[in-house]
Amino acid sequence: MASHPEAEALLARSHRLGSDPRVTNYAGGNTSAKGTATDPVTGGDVELMWVKGSGGDLGTLTGDGLAVLRLDRLRALRDVYPGVGREDEMAGAFDYCRHGPGGAAPSIDTAMHALVDAAHVDHLHPDSGIALACAADGERLTAECFGETVVWVPWRRPGFQLGLDIAAVKAAHPRAVGCVLGGHGITAWGDTSEECERNSLHIVRTAERFLAERGRPDPFGGRLDGHGPLPEAERRARAAALAPYVRALASRDTPQVGHFSDDDVVLDFLAREEHPRLAALGTSCPDHFLRTKVRPLVLDLPPAAPLDEAVARLGTLHAAYREEYAAYYARHAGPGSPAMRGADPAIVLVPGVGMFSFGRDKQTARVAGEFYVNAVNVMRGAESVSTYTPIAEEEKFRIEYWALEEAKLRRMPAPRPLATRIALVTGAGSGIGRAIAHRLSAEGASVVVADRDGERAAAVAGELGGPDRAVAVTVDVTREEEVRAALDAAVLAFGGVDLVVNNAGLSLSRPLLETSTDDWDRQHAVMARGSFLVSREAARVMTAQGLGGDIVYVVSKNAVFAGPSNIAYSAAKADQAHQVRLLAAELGAHGIRVNGVNPDGVVRGSGIFAGGWGAERAAVYGVPEERLGEFYAQRTLLKREVLPEHVANAVFALTGGDLSHTTGLLVPVDAGVAAAFLR
Structure with missing residues (x-):
């Protein structure tokens, strides 16, 4: 062309x-x-x-x-x-x-x-x-x-x-x-x-x-006492604490993906006396308000306000915002107007902290925030030489609910099964975790690729399409502070967390008498303690959001199958399997489903097997290491080798929507190992 x-x-x-x-x-x-x-x-x-x-x-x-x-x-x-x-x-x-x-x-x-x-x-x-x-x-x-x-x-x-x-x-x-x-x-x-x-x-x-x-130098007026930006570390910690609650408000009608920005332009605007008046006037350029809604929701508390007070006030302001938006629609809608699309804000402004923006995916949310920065620049320029005067409200409605705009929205492709869902996968830098990250991303999820090896995590995030599709976090799941930081990074990147996969693991194959306390502690630290820590911090976010969620454990057939020379690994996997049951019982009241997957040995593409576990298991069974996958396949009922993508398929099956009433389930992905049948 x-x-x-x-x-x-x-x-x-x-x-x-x-x-x-x-x-x-x-x-x-x-x-x-x-x-x-x-x-x-x-x-x-x-x-x-x-x-x-x-x-x-x-x-x-x-x-x-x-x-x-x-x-x-x-x-x-x-x-x-x-x-x-x-x-x-x-x-x-x-x-x-x-x-x-x-x-x-x-x-x-x-x-x-x-x-x-x-x-x-x-x-x-x-x-x-x-x-x-x-x-x-x-x-x-x-x-x-x-x-x-x-x-x-x-x-x-x-x-x-x-x-x-x-x-x-x-x-x-x-x-x-x-x-x-x-x-x-x-x-x-x-x-x-x-x-x-x-x-x-x-x-x-x-x-x-x-x-x-x-232009005059201070078009937004003088500084408001106590509304200046918090120091960067405090600002981002406050944003991470607020993000799940803010996303819950923005997702009342339709689940949304979020984006956080603490751009200097926005922080300065929110620190000035005129920001409440100007924000209430809304944006003007059609390209702006089609993405940002006609006006933002603005928290009217200083950043030093206690967190619970800020959360409660946001809830009150949100209820008022929805009422005002419904009244705006009622004032201007006619017999042929499209139905009201939703009354939640697309932009939420928090003085001293920054801006949360929302959309159907990360790119849409990010671009909405960029457009509001444009709108602030427009207000500054107009106020510097005159008075900011956006187009009339009825004209905004004519564009927002334009039949041609409605037709454009209807032409958009149907959302993928995991659209608007935010997934965090541990141990996602290789093997099963990488395959899970790829499958969830392909089904529309925004993915946080978590791994102890930051370079591998970054490589996988790049494979998935970069920061509008996936971000990488470096985390040792045995360390409480690192797990909390990983969840904070997830909510700052995408607004929250809806789907967590506990996949991080390691294994050492030892007979009982050769298993040291260090062997035992290392494997339980990563798999039993690590999955507990990740699940606990994820549950904090999910309950704050009030949107339900999924926690999936990648367990093992060894959780129920008693094999030789494997005491520490199998015991840690049995711990994970029971965490599935315990958390399913506890978190169901919050709409959070907890399930697990029990793979057999996944040799090809596995970081664990490549790191020495494969050689150890091959020695136990008396087969060459390069034939280990074939050996595992031949002992199954289906005579098929289990690959990372097969485990990923099971994770998607549990989270993709068709099993919406299933929790506390452990799904075998082992090609049929009769000794590992669940009883």
Whole structure:
């Protein structure tokens, strides 16, 4: 789709513009180019437009992310436009203007690019431009900042009429290189890709200089006593303590994944006198509030307030937030409005601590937070030269509950079984743990890869896709403080924990008379004590969230099978097996299910077997070490070797939703070892 020179130039320009957060935010704005190509049917010339499609991101745009349309058909839409009252019908007409198969779905801003008489057009959402667009006297300030080169366009919801408005402005102002769209952003144009990019950057940088030179130094007012940022260590500890409770509030209607940020921009905003007034006004740019909701929930206590007091106050504020959101919906919903999607906040601000943001996955949650940082920058710029004045509430509702936005949401693929669930897997740097981490991630979970070997954990997290999909933590599960730190890292990374797999283990094969107390203590420390510590700290988080949860123990068939020369390992595994039963009985009242998996010897891919256990067991059974997996398989009923992915499959079966009423179960994954049948 991007083989045409104009399309290639468009992609390069888009990447440069999209890589700078001062120019536009993630997935914000769109760019286009017009040019002549050969019609594959007639062999003649045809005028085309390439434009970023719906849902794409400028910084990572590819040829497949462009919509390719015929200009003659797009321009002909002027003649059939039924007026503002029916302009949503025009979005469907764009599909009949497409050129050839493939390409992205045209976005609602397609008309802006098609109707403006310029070969190249950029529509962007820079903080500096939106600050002018959301100032009470933005029209005057735009004229003062740019003179006749940039023209003010009053607020209008994105759509066909806005495209007509901008086209008319360009025709009436031949010296103009772009415009400021009230309450929205900027649009620039040029005869070449280079000129268009130059004009876009001119608008952004000129607005930045204007705000810096003309703006007052403290647009958010003086500092509030006691609301300054806590020291970093205290701040993150407080955030970790609050995160499960905050996630519970944000997940009342639909489970959410969280993101925590203690960005200096947010911390300074929350330390200032004007933050309650400005936060209550909400965000303005449509790209902002579609991701952040119309306004955030703001804790109105200083960071020194006791934790239980802060948690209780958040609960009270949340109840009020939900009532206010329902009233907002009722004020503006009409007979044809989509149903209310949920009344929980997407952004929760805690003075002295930072910002919690939420979404259907980690990336969505992170981007929501980034957009609120953009919104704070917009407020600062607008307040520095004027008064921040976002678009009216009814206009926000018209966009939030727009039929076209609803249709876009319905086109999204169905969520995977473990979507919104946050999993922590111990011993996940290799073998069974690595396979479990991969399977849970493939099913939609956000994964915390925990291992004593930090390098291995980081490698697995990288295999899973990096910080928006998985994070690594280094933890020795025998150390209480390290386990607690690992759970804190999980809640700071993703907002909480829903699914824990106790997989960390080691084994030494010794006859009774050769088993030292150190052998015994080491194996019980990792498997019995370690899984207890991990389960206890996970249960603290899960009960605070109130969302239920799963704890799965990777036990062993040795928990019930009496084999030779294996006293310490098998006894530790029997301890784990009974922990499953005990915790299932205790935690069921909180909706937390506790189950286990009993594998037989998993040789291939196993860190334990590779670390000497394989050689020891091979010696016990009198077989070559390289034949150990085959030996284990031949003693089973199914004559099949057990691999790490088979254990991972069982973990998913227990947690994927179909066994929602099962707890206290130990599932054999041993290809059938009759002596290990549960009784």
